[in-house]
Amino acid sequence: MTRRTGRLRPAGVLLLVVILAAVPFLLASYPVSLGGRILAFALVVVSTDLLTGVTGMPTLAQVGYFGVGAYSAGLVGIHWTDNLIVQLAVGTLAAGLLALVTGVVAVRTAGIVFLMVTLAIGELIHQVADRLDFLGASNGLVGIPAGTLYPGGEPLILAGYTYWWALLVFLLGLTVAYVVAKSPLGLSMRAVRESPTRLRAVGQSTYVVRLVAFIIAGAIAGAAGTAWTAQTRFVSPGDLAFSVSALALLSVVLGGAGTLWGPAIGAAVVFLTRDWLAANYFTGHADLLLGIVFVLAVFLLPRGIAGYQLSRRSDPPHSGAAA
Amino acid sequence: MTALLEVVDLVAGYDGSRVVDGVSLTVAAGESVALLGRNGVGKTTLLESIMGMVRPTAGEVRVEGRDVARKPAHVASRANVAIVPQGRRIFAPLSVAEHLQIAYRKGGAWSVADVYDLMPRLHERRDHLGSQLSGGEQQMLSIGRALLCSPKLVLLDEPSDGLAPAIVEQVRAVLRELASTGLALLVVEQDLRLAFDVADRVLVMAKGQIVHESATPAFRADGERARRLLGIG
Secondary structure (H helix, E strand, O other): OOOOOOOOOOOHHHHHHHHHHHHHOOOOEEEEEHHHHHHHHHHHHHHHHHHHHHHHHHOOOOOHHHHHHHHHHHHHHHHHEEHHHHHHHHHHHHHHHHHHHHHHHHHOOOHHHHHHHHHHHHHHHHHHHHHHHHOOOOOEEEEOOOOOOOOOOOOOOHHHHHHHHHHHHHHHHHHHHHHHHOOOHHHHHHHHOOOOHHHHHOOHHHHHHHHHHHHHHHHHHHEEEEEEEHHOOEEHHHHHHHHHHHHHHHHHHHHOOOOOHHHHHHHHHHHHHHHHHHHHHOOOOHHHHHHHHHHHHHHHOOHHHHHHHHHHHOOHHHHHHHO | EEEEEEEEEEOOOOOOOOOEEEEEEEEOOOEEEEEOOOOOOOOHHHHHHHOOOOOOOOEEEEEEEEEEEOHHHHHHHHEEEEEEOOOOOOOOEEEEEHHHHHHHOOOOOOHHHHHHOOOOHHHHOOOOOOHHHOOOHHHHHHHHHHHOOOOEEEEOOOOOOOOOOOHHHHHHHHHHHHHHHEEEEEEEEOHHHHHHHHEEEEEEEEEEEEEEEEEHHHHHHHHHHHHHHHOOO
């Protein structure tokens, strides 16, 4: 039986988590901090996939909610507390609330109109960050203190510690996304992707299903933003630019829409191509490299990395009895 | 009998056309009605307008006195109307069990176990995806999904369409059993044997309007009129 999200094998998942957790012991400081940023970006991509792949709502707004989480965490760090757990809670809640306010209008639209509305939301948040002085305007938000895990605790300054915090937030966010996708709500989200009309015909309000999905995805993106801030201790409007939203969507396509874990891998491929491969070996050609990666993905992996993996594992379709 | 469904002067269509052109009809609680007519006379559009899947431009649709016209389909569904659409329209990536779970309502008249009892084949195939089912299994699933919405009225659009004769017999048996439980049915059907077997009353549509109404035995008794109305032979 072919399942779109596939079945994760517990032993495989555990092995992957152990390998990810061991990264700070195996690599130098810079690759570790790069890994932490990849995890934060991967969680934004997971939230993008929850909407795009699972619910059938291609979106360009997730990086905006990521920015809300990142800026909220930074402001909390500067003005209130350096506690990372508080920052995570505030950033997640703020992004979820903004997703609720904007989603009330956005999810009334569908298809290309929805895509354009989410582009507008993302750009609006980007412009607000770029203009408001208390957010640092175009200079970005600076002076964010290193976070702590508990009152009076040691600040997490070393790359390995902030990486582990990002890993924890990533795993939490990914787990929430999986639980939602496998829940009765997740069933309705998959059904609304297939046919809103059919879902309405069994008594469900597609508006409510889409709005709840939009809020959850926004909150997860906000959590990713707080993990970003914990590592960089600096947030720039450039982190919320349209190009980042486009990369998030590209990562979903590359990884395999609707699988959640595939887009997370897609995010790592995109991020490593841009910030490691291009930076070290093809300086100034990051966009060209990403373009080549995308073209290769379209031709070689039309269903994405996860789609390729699933098709290798799946059984042949059942022909069924004569109709 | 009390009218469960009342349709009054309903007009509906696409891009300004009047595919359904002033239809009025009633279905009583527990009654089975066959809606017959040639292809393209507006039967499917009428059912979808009642359900809210097509937005009527004029007229009223009342279910137990509650107006559901021009409201989204989930309003009609919550007013205890369910539809088994033409072509089954199942969700390809969801399993049989997931289809039933998505439609199930707590406290409703039907449970998933009831549906499996009525159609054991669905239980055997409960872990298979919609796309992996045969046409007959998809039709059973579509009926099961509708029943879990706890309807008092089920709209069925060509339930035998594209099915092998043996499967049509199974569908007929299921519909007869449903009719015997007191569920009201409004059935659009090209297979007259199935329609006559299930329905208490026959409505005939032509050019978007109801042009004939009679009890099923009376309709069957006048073969010449039936052939003329339905364009047979």
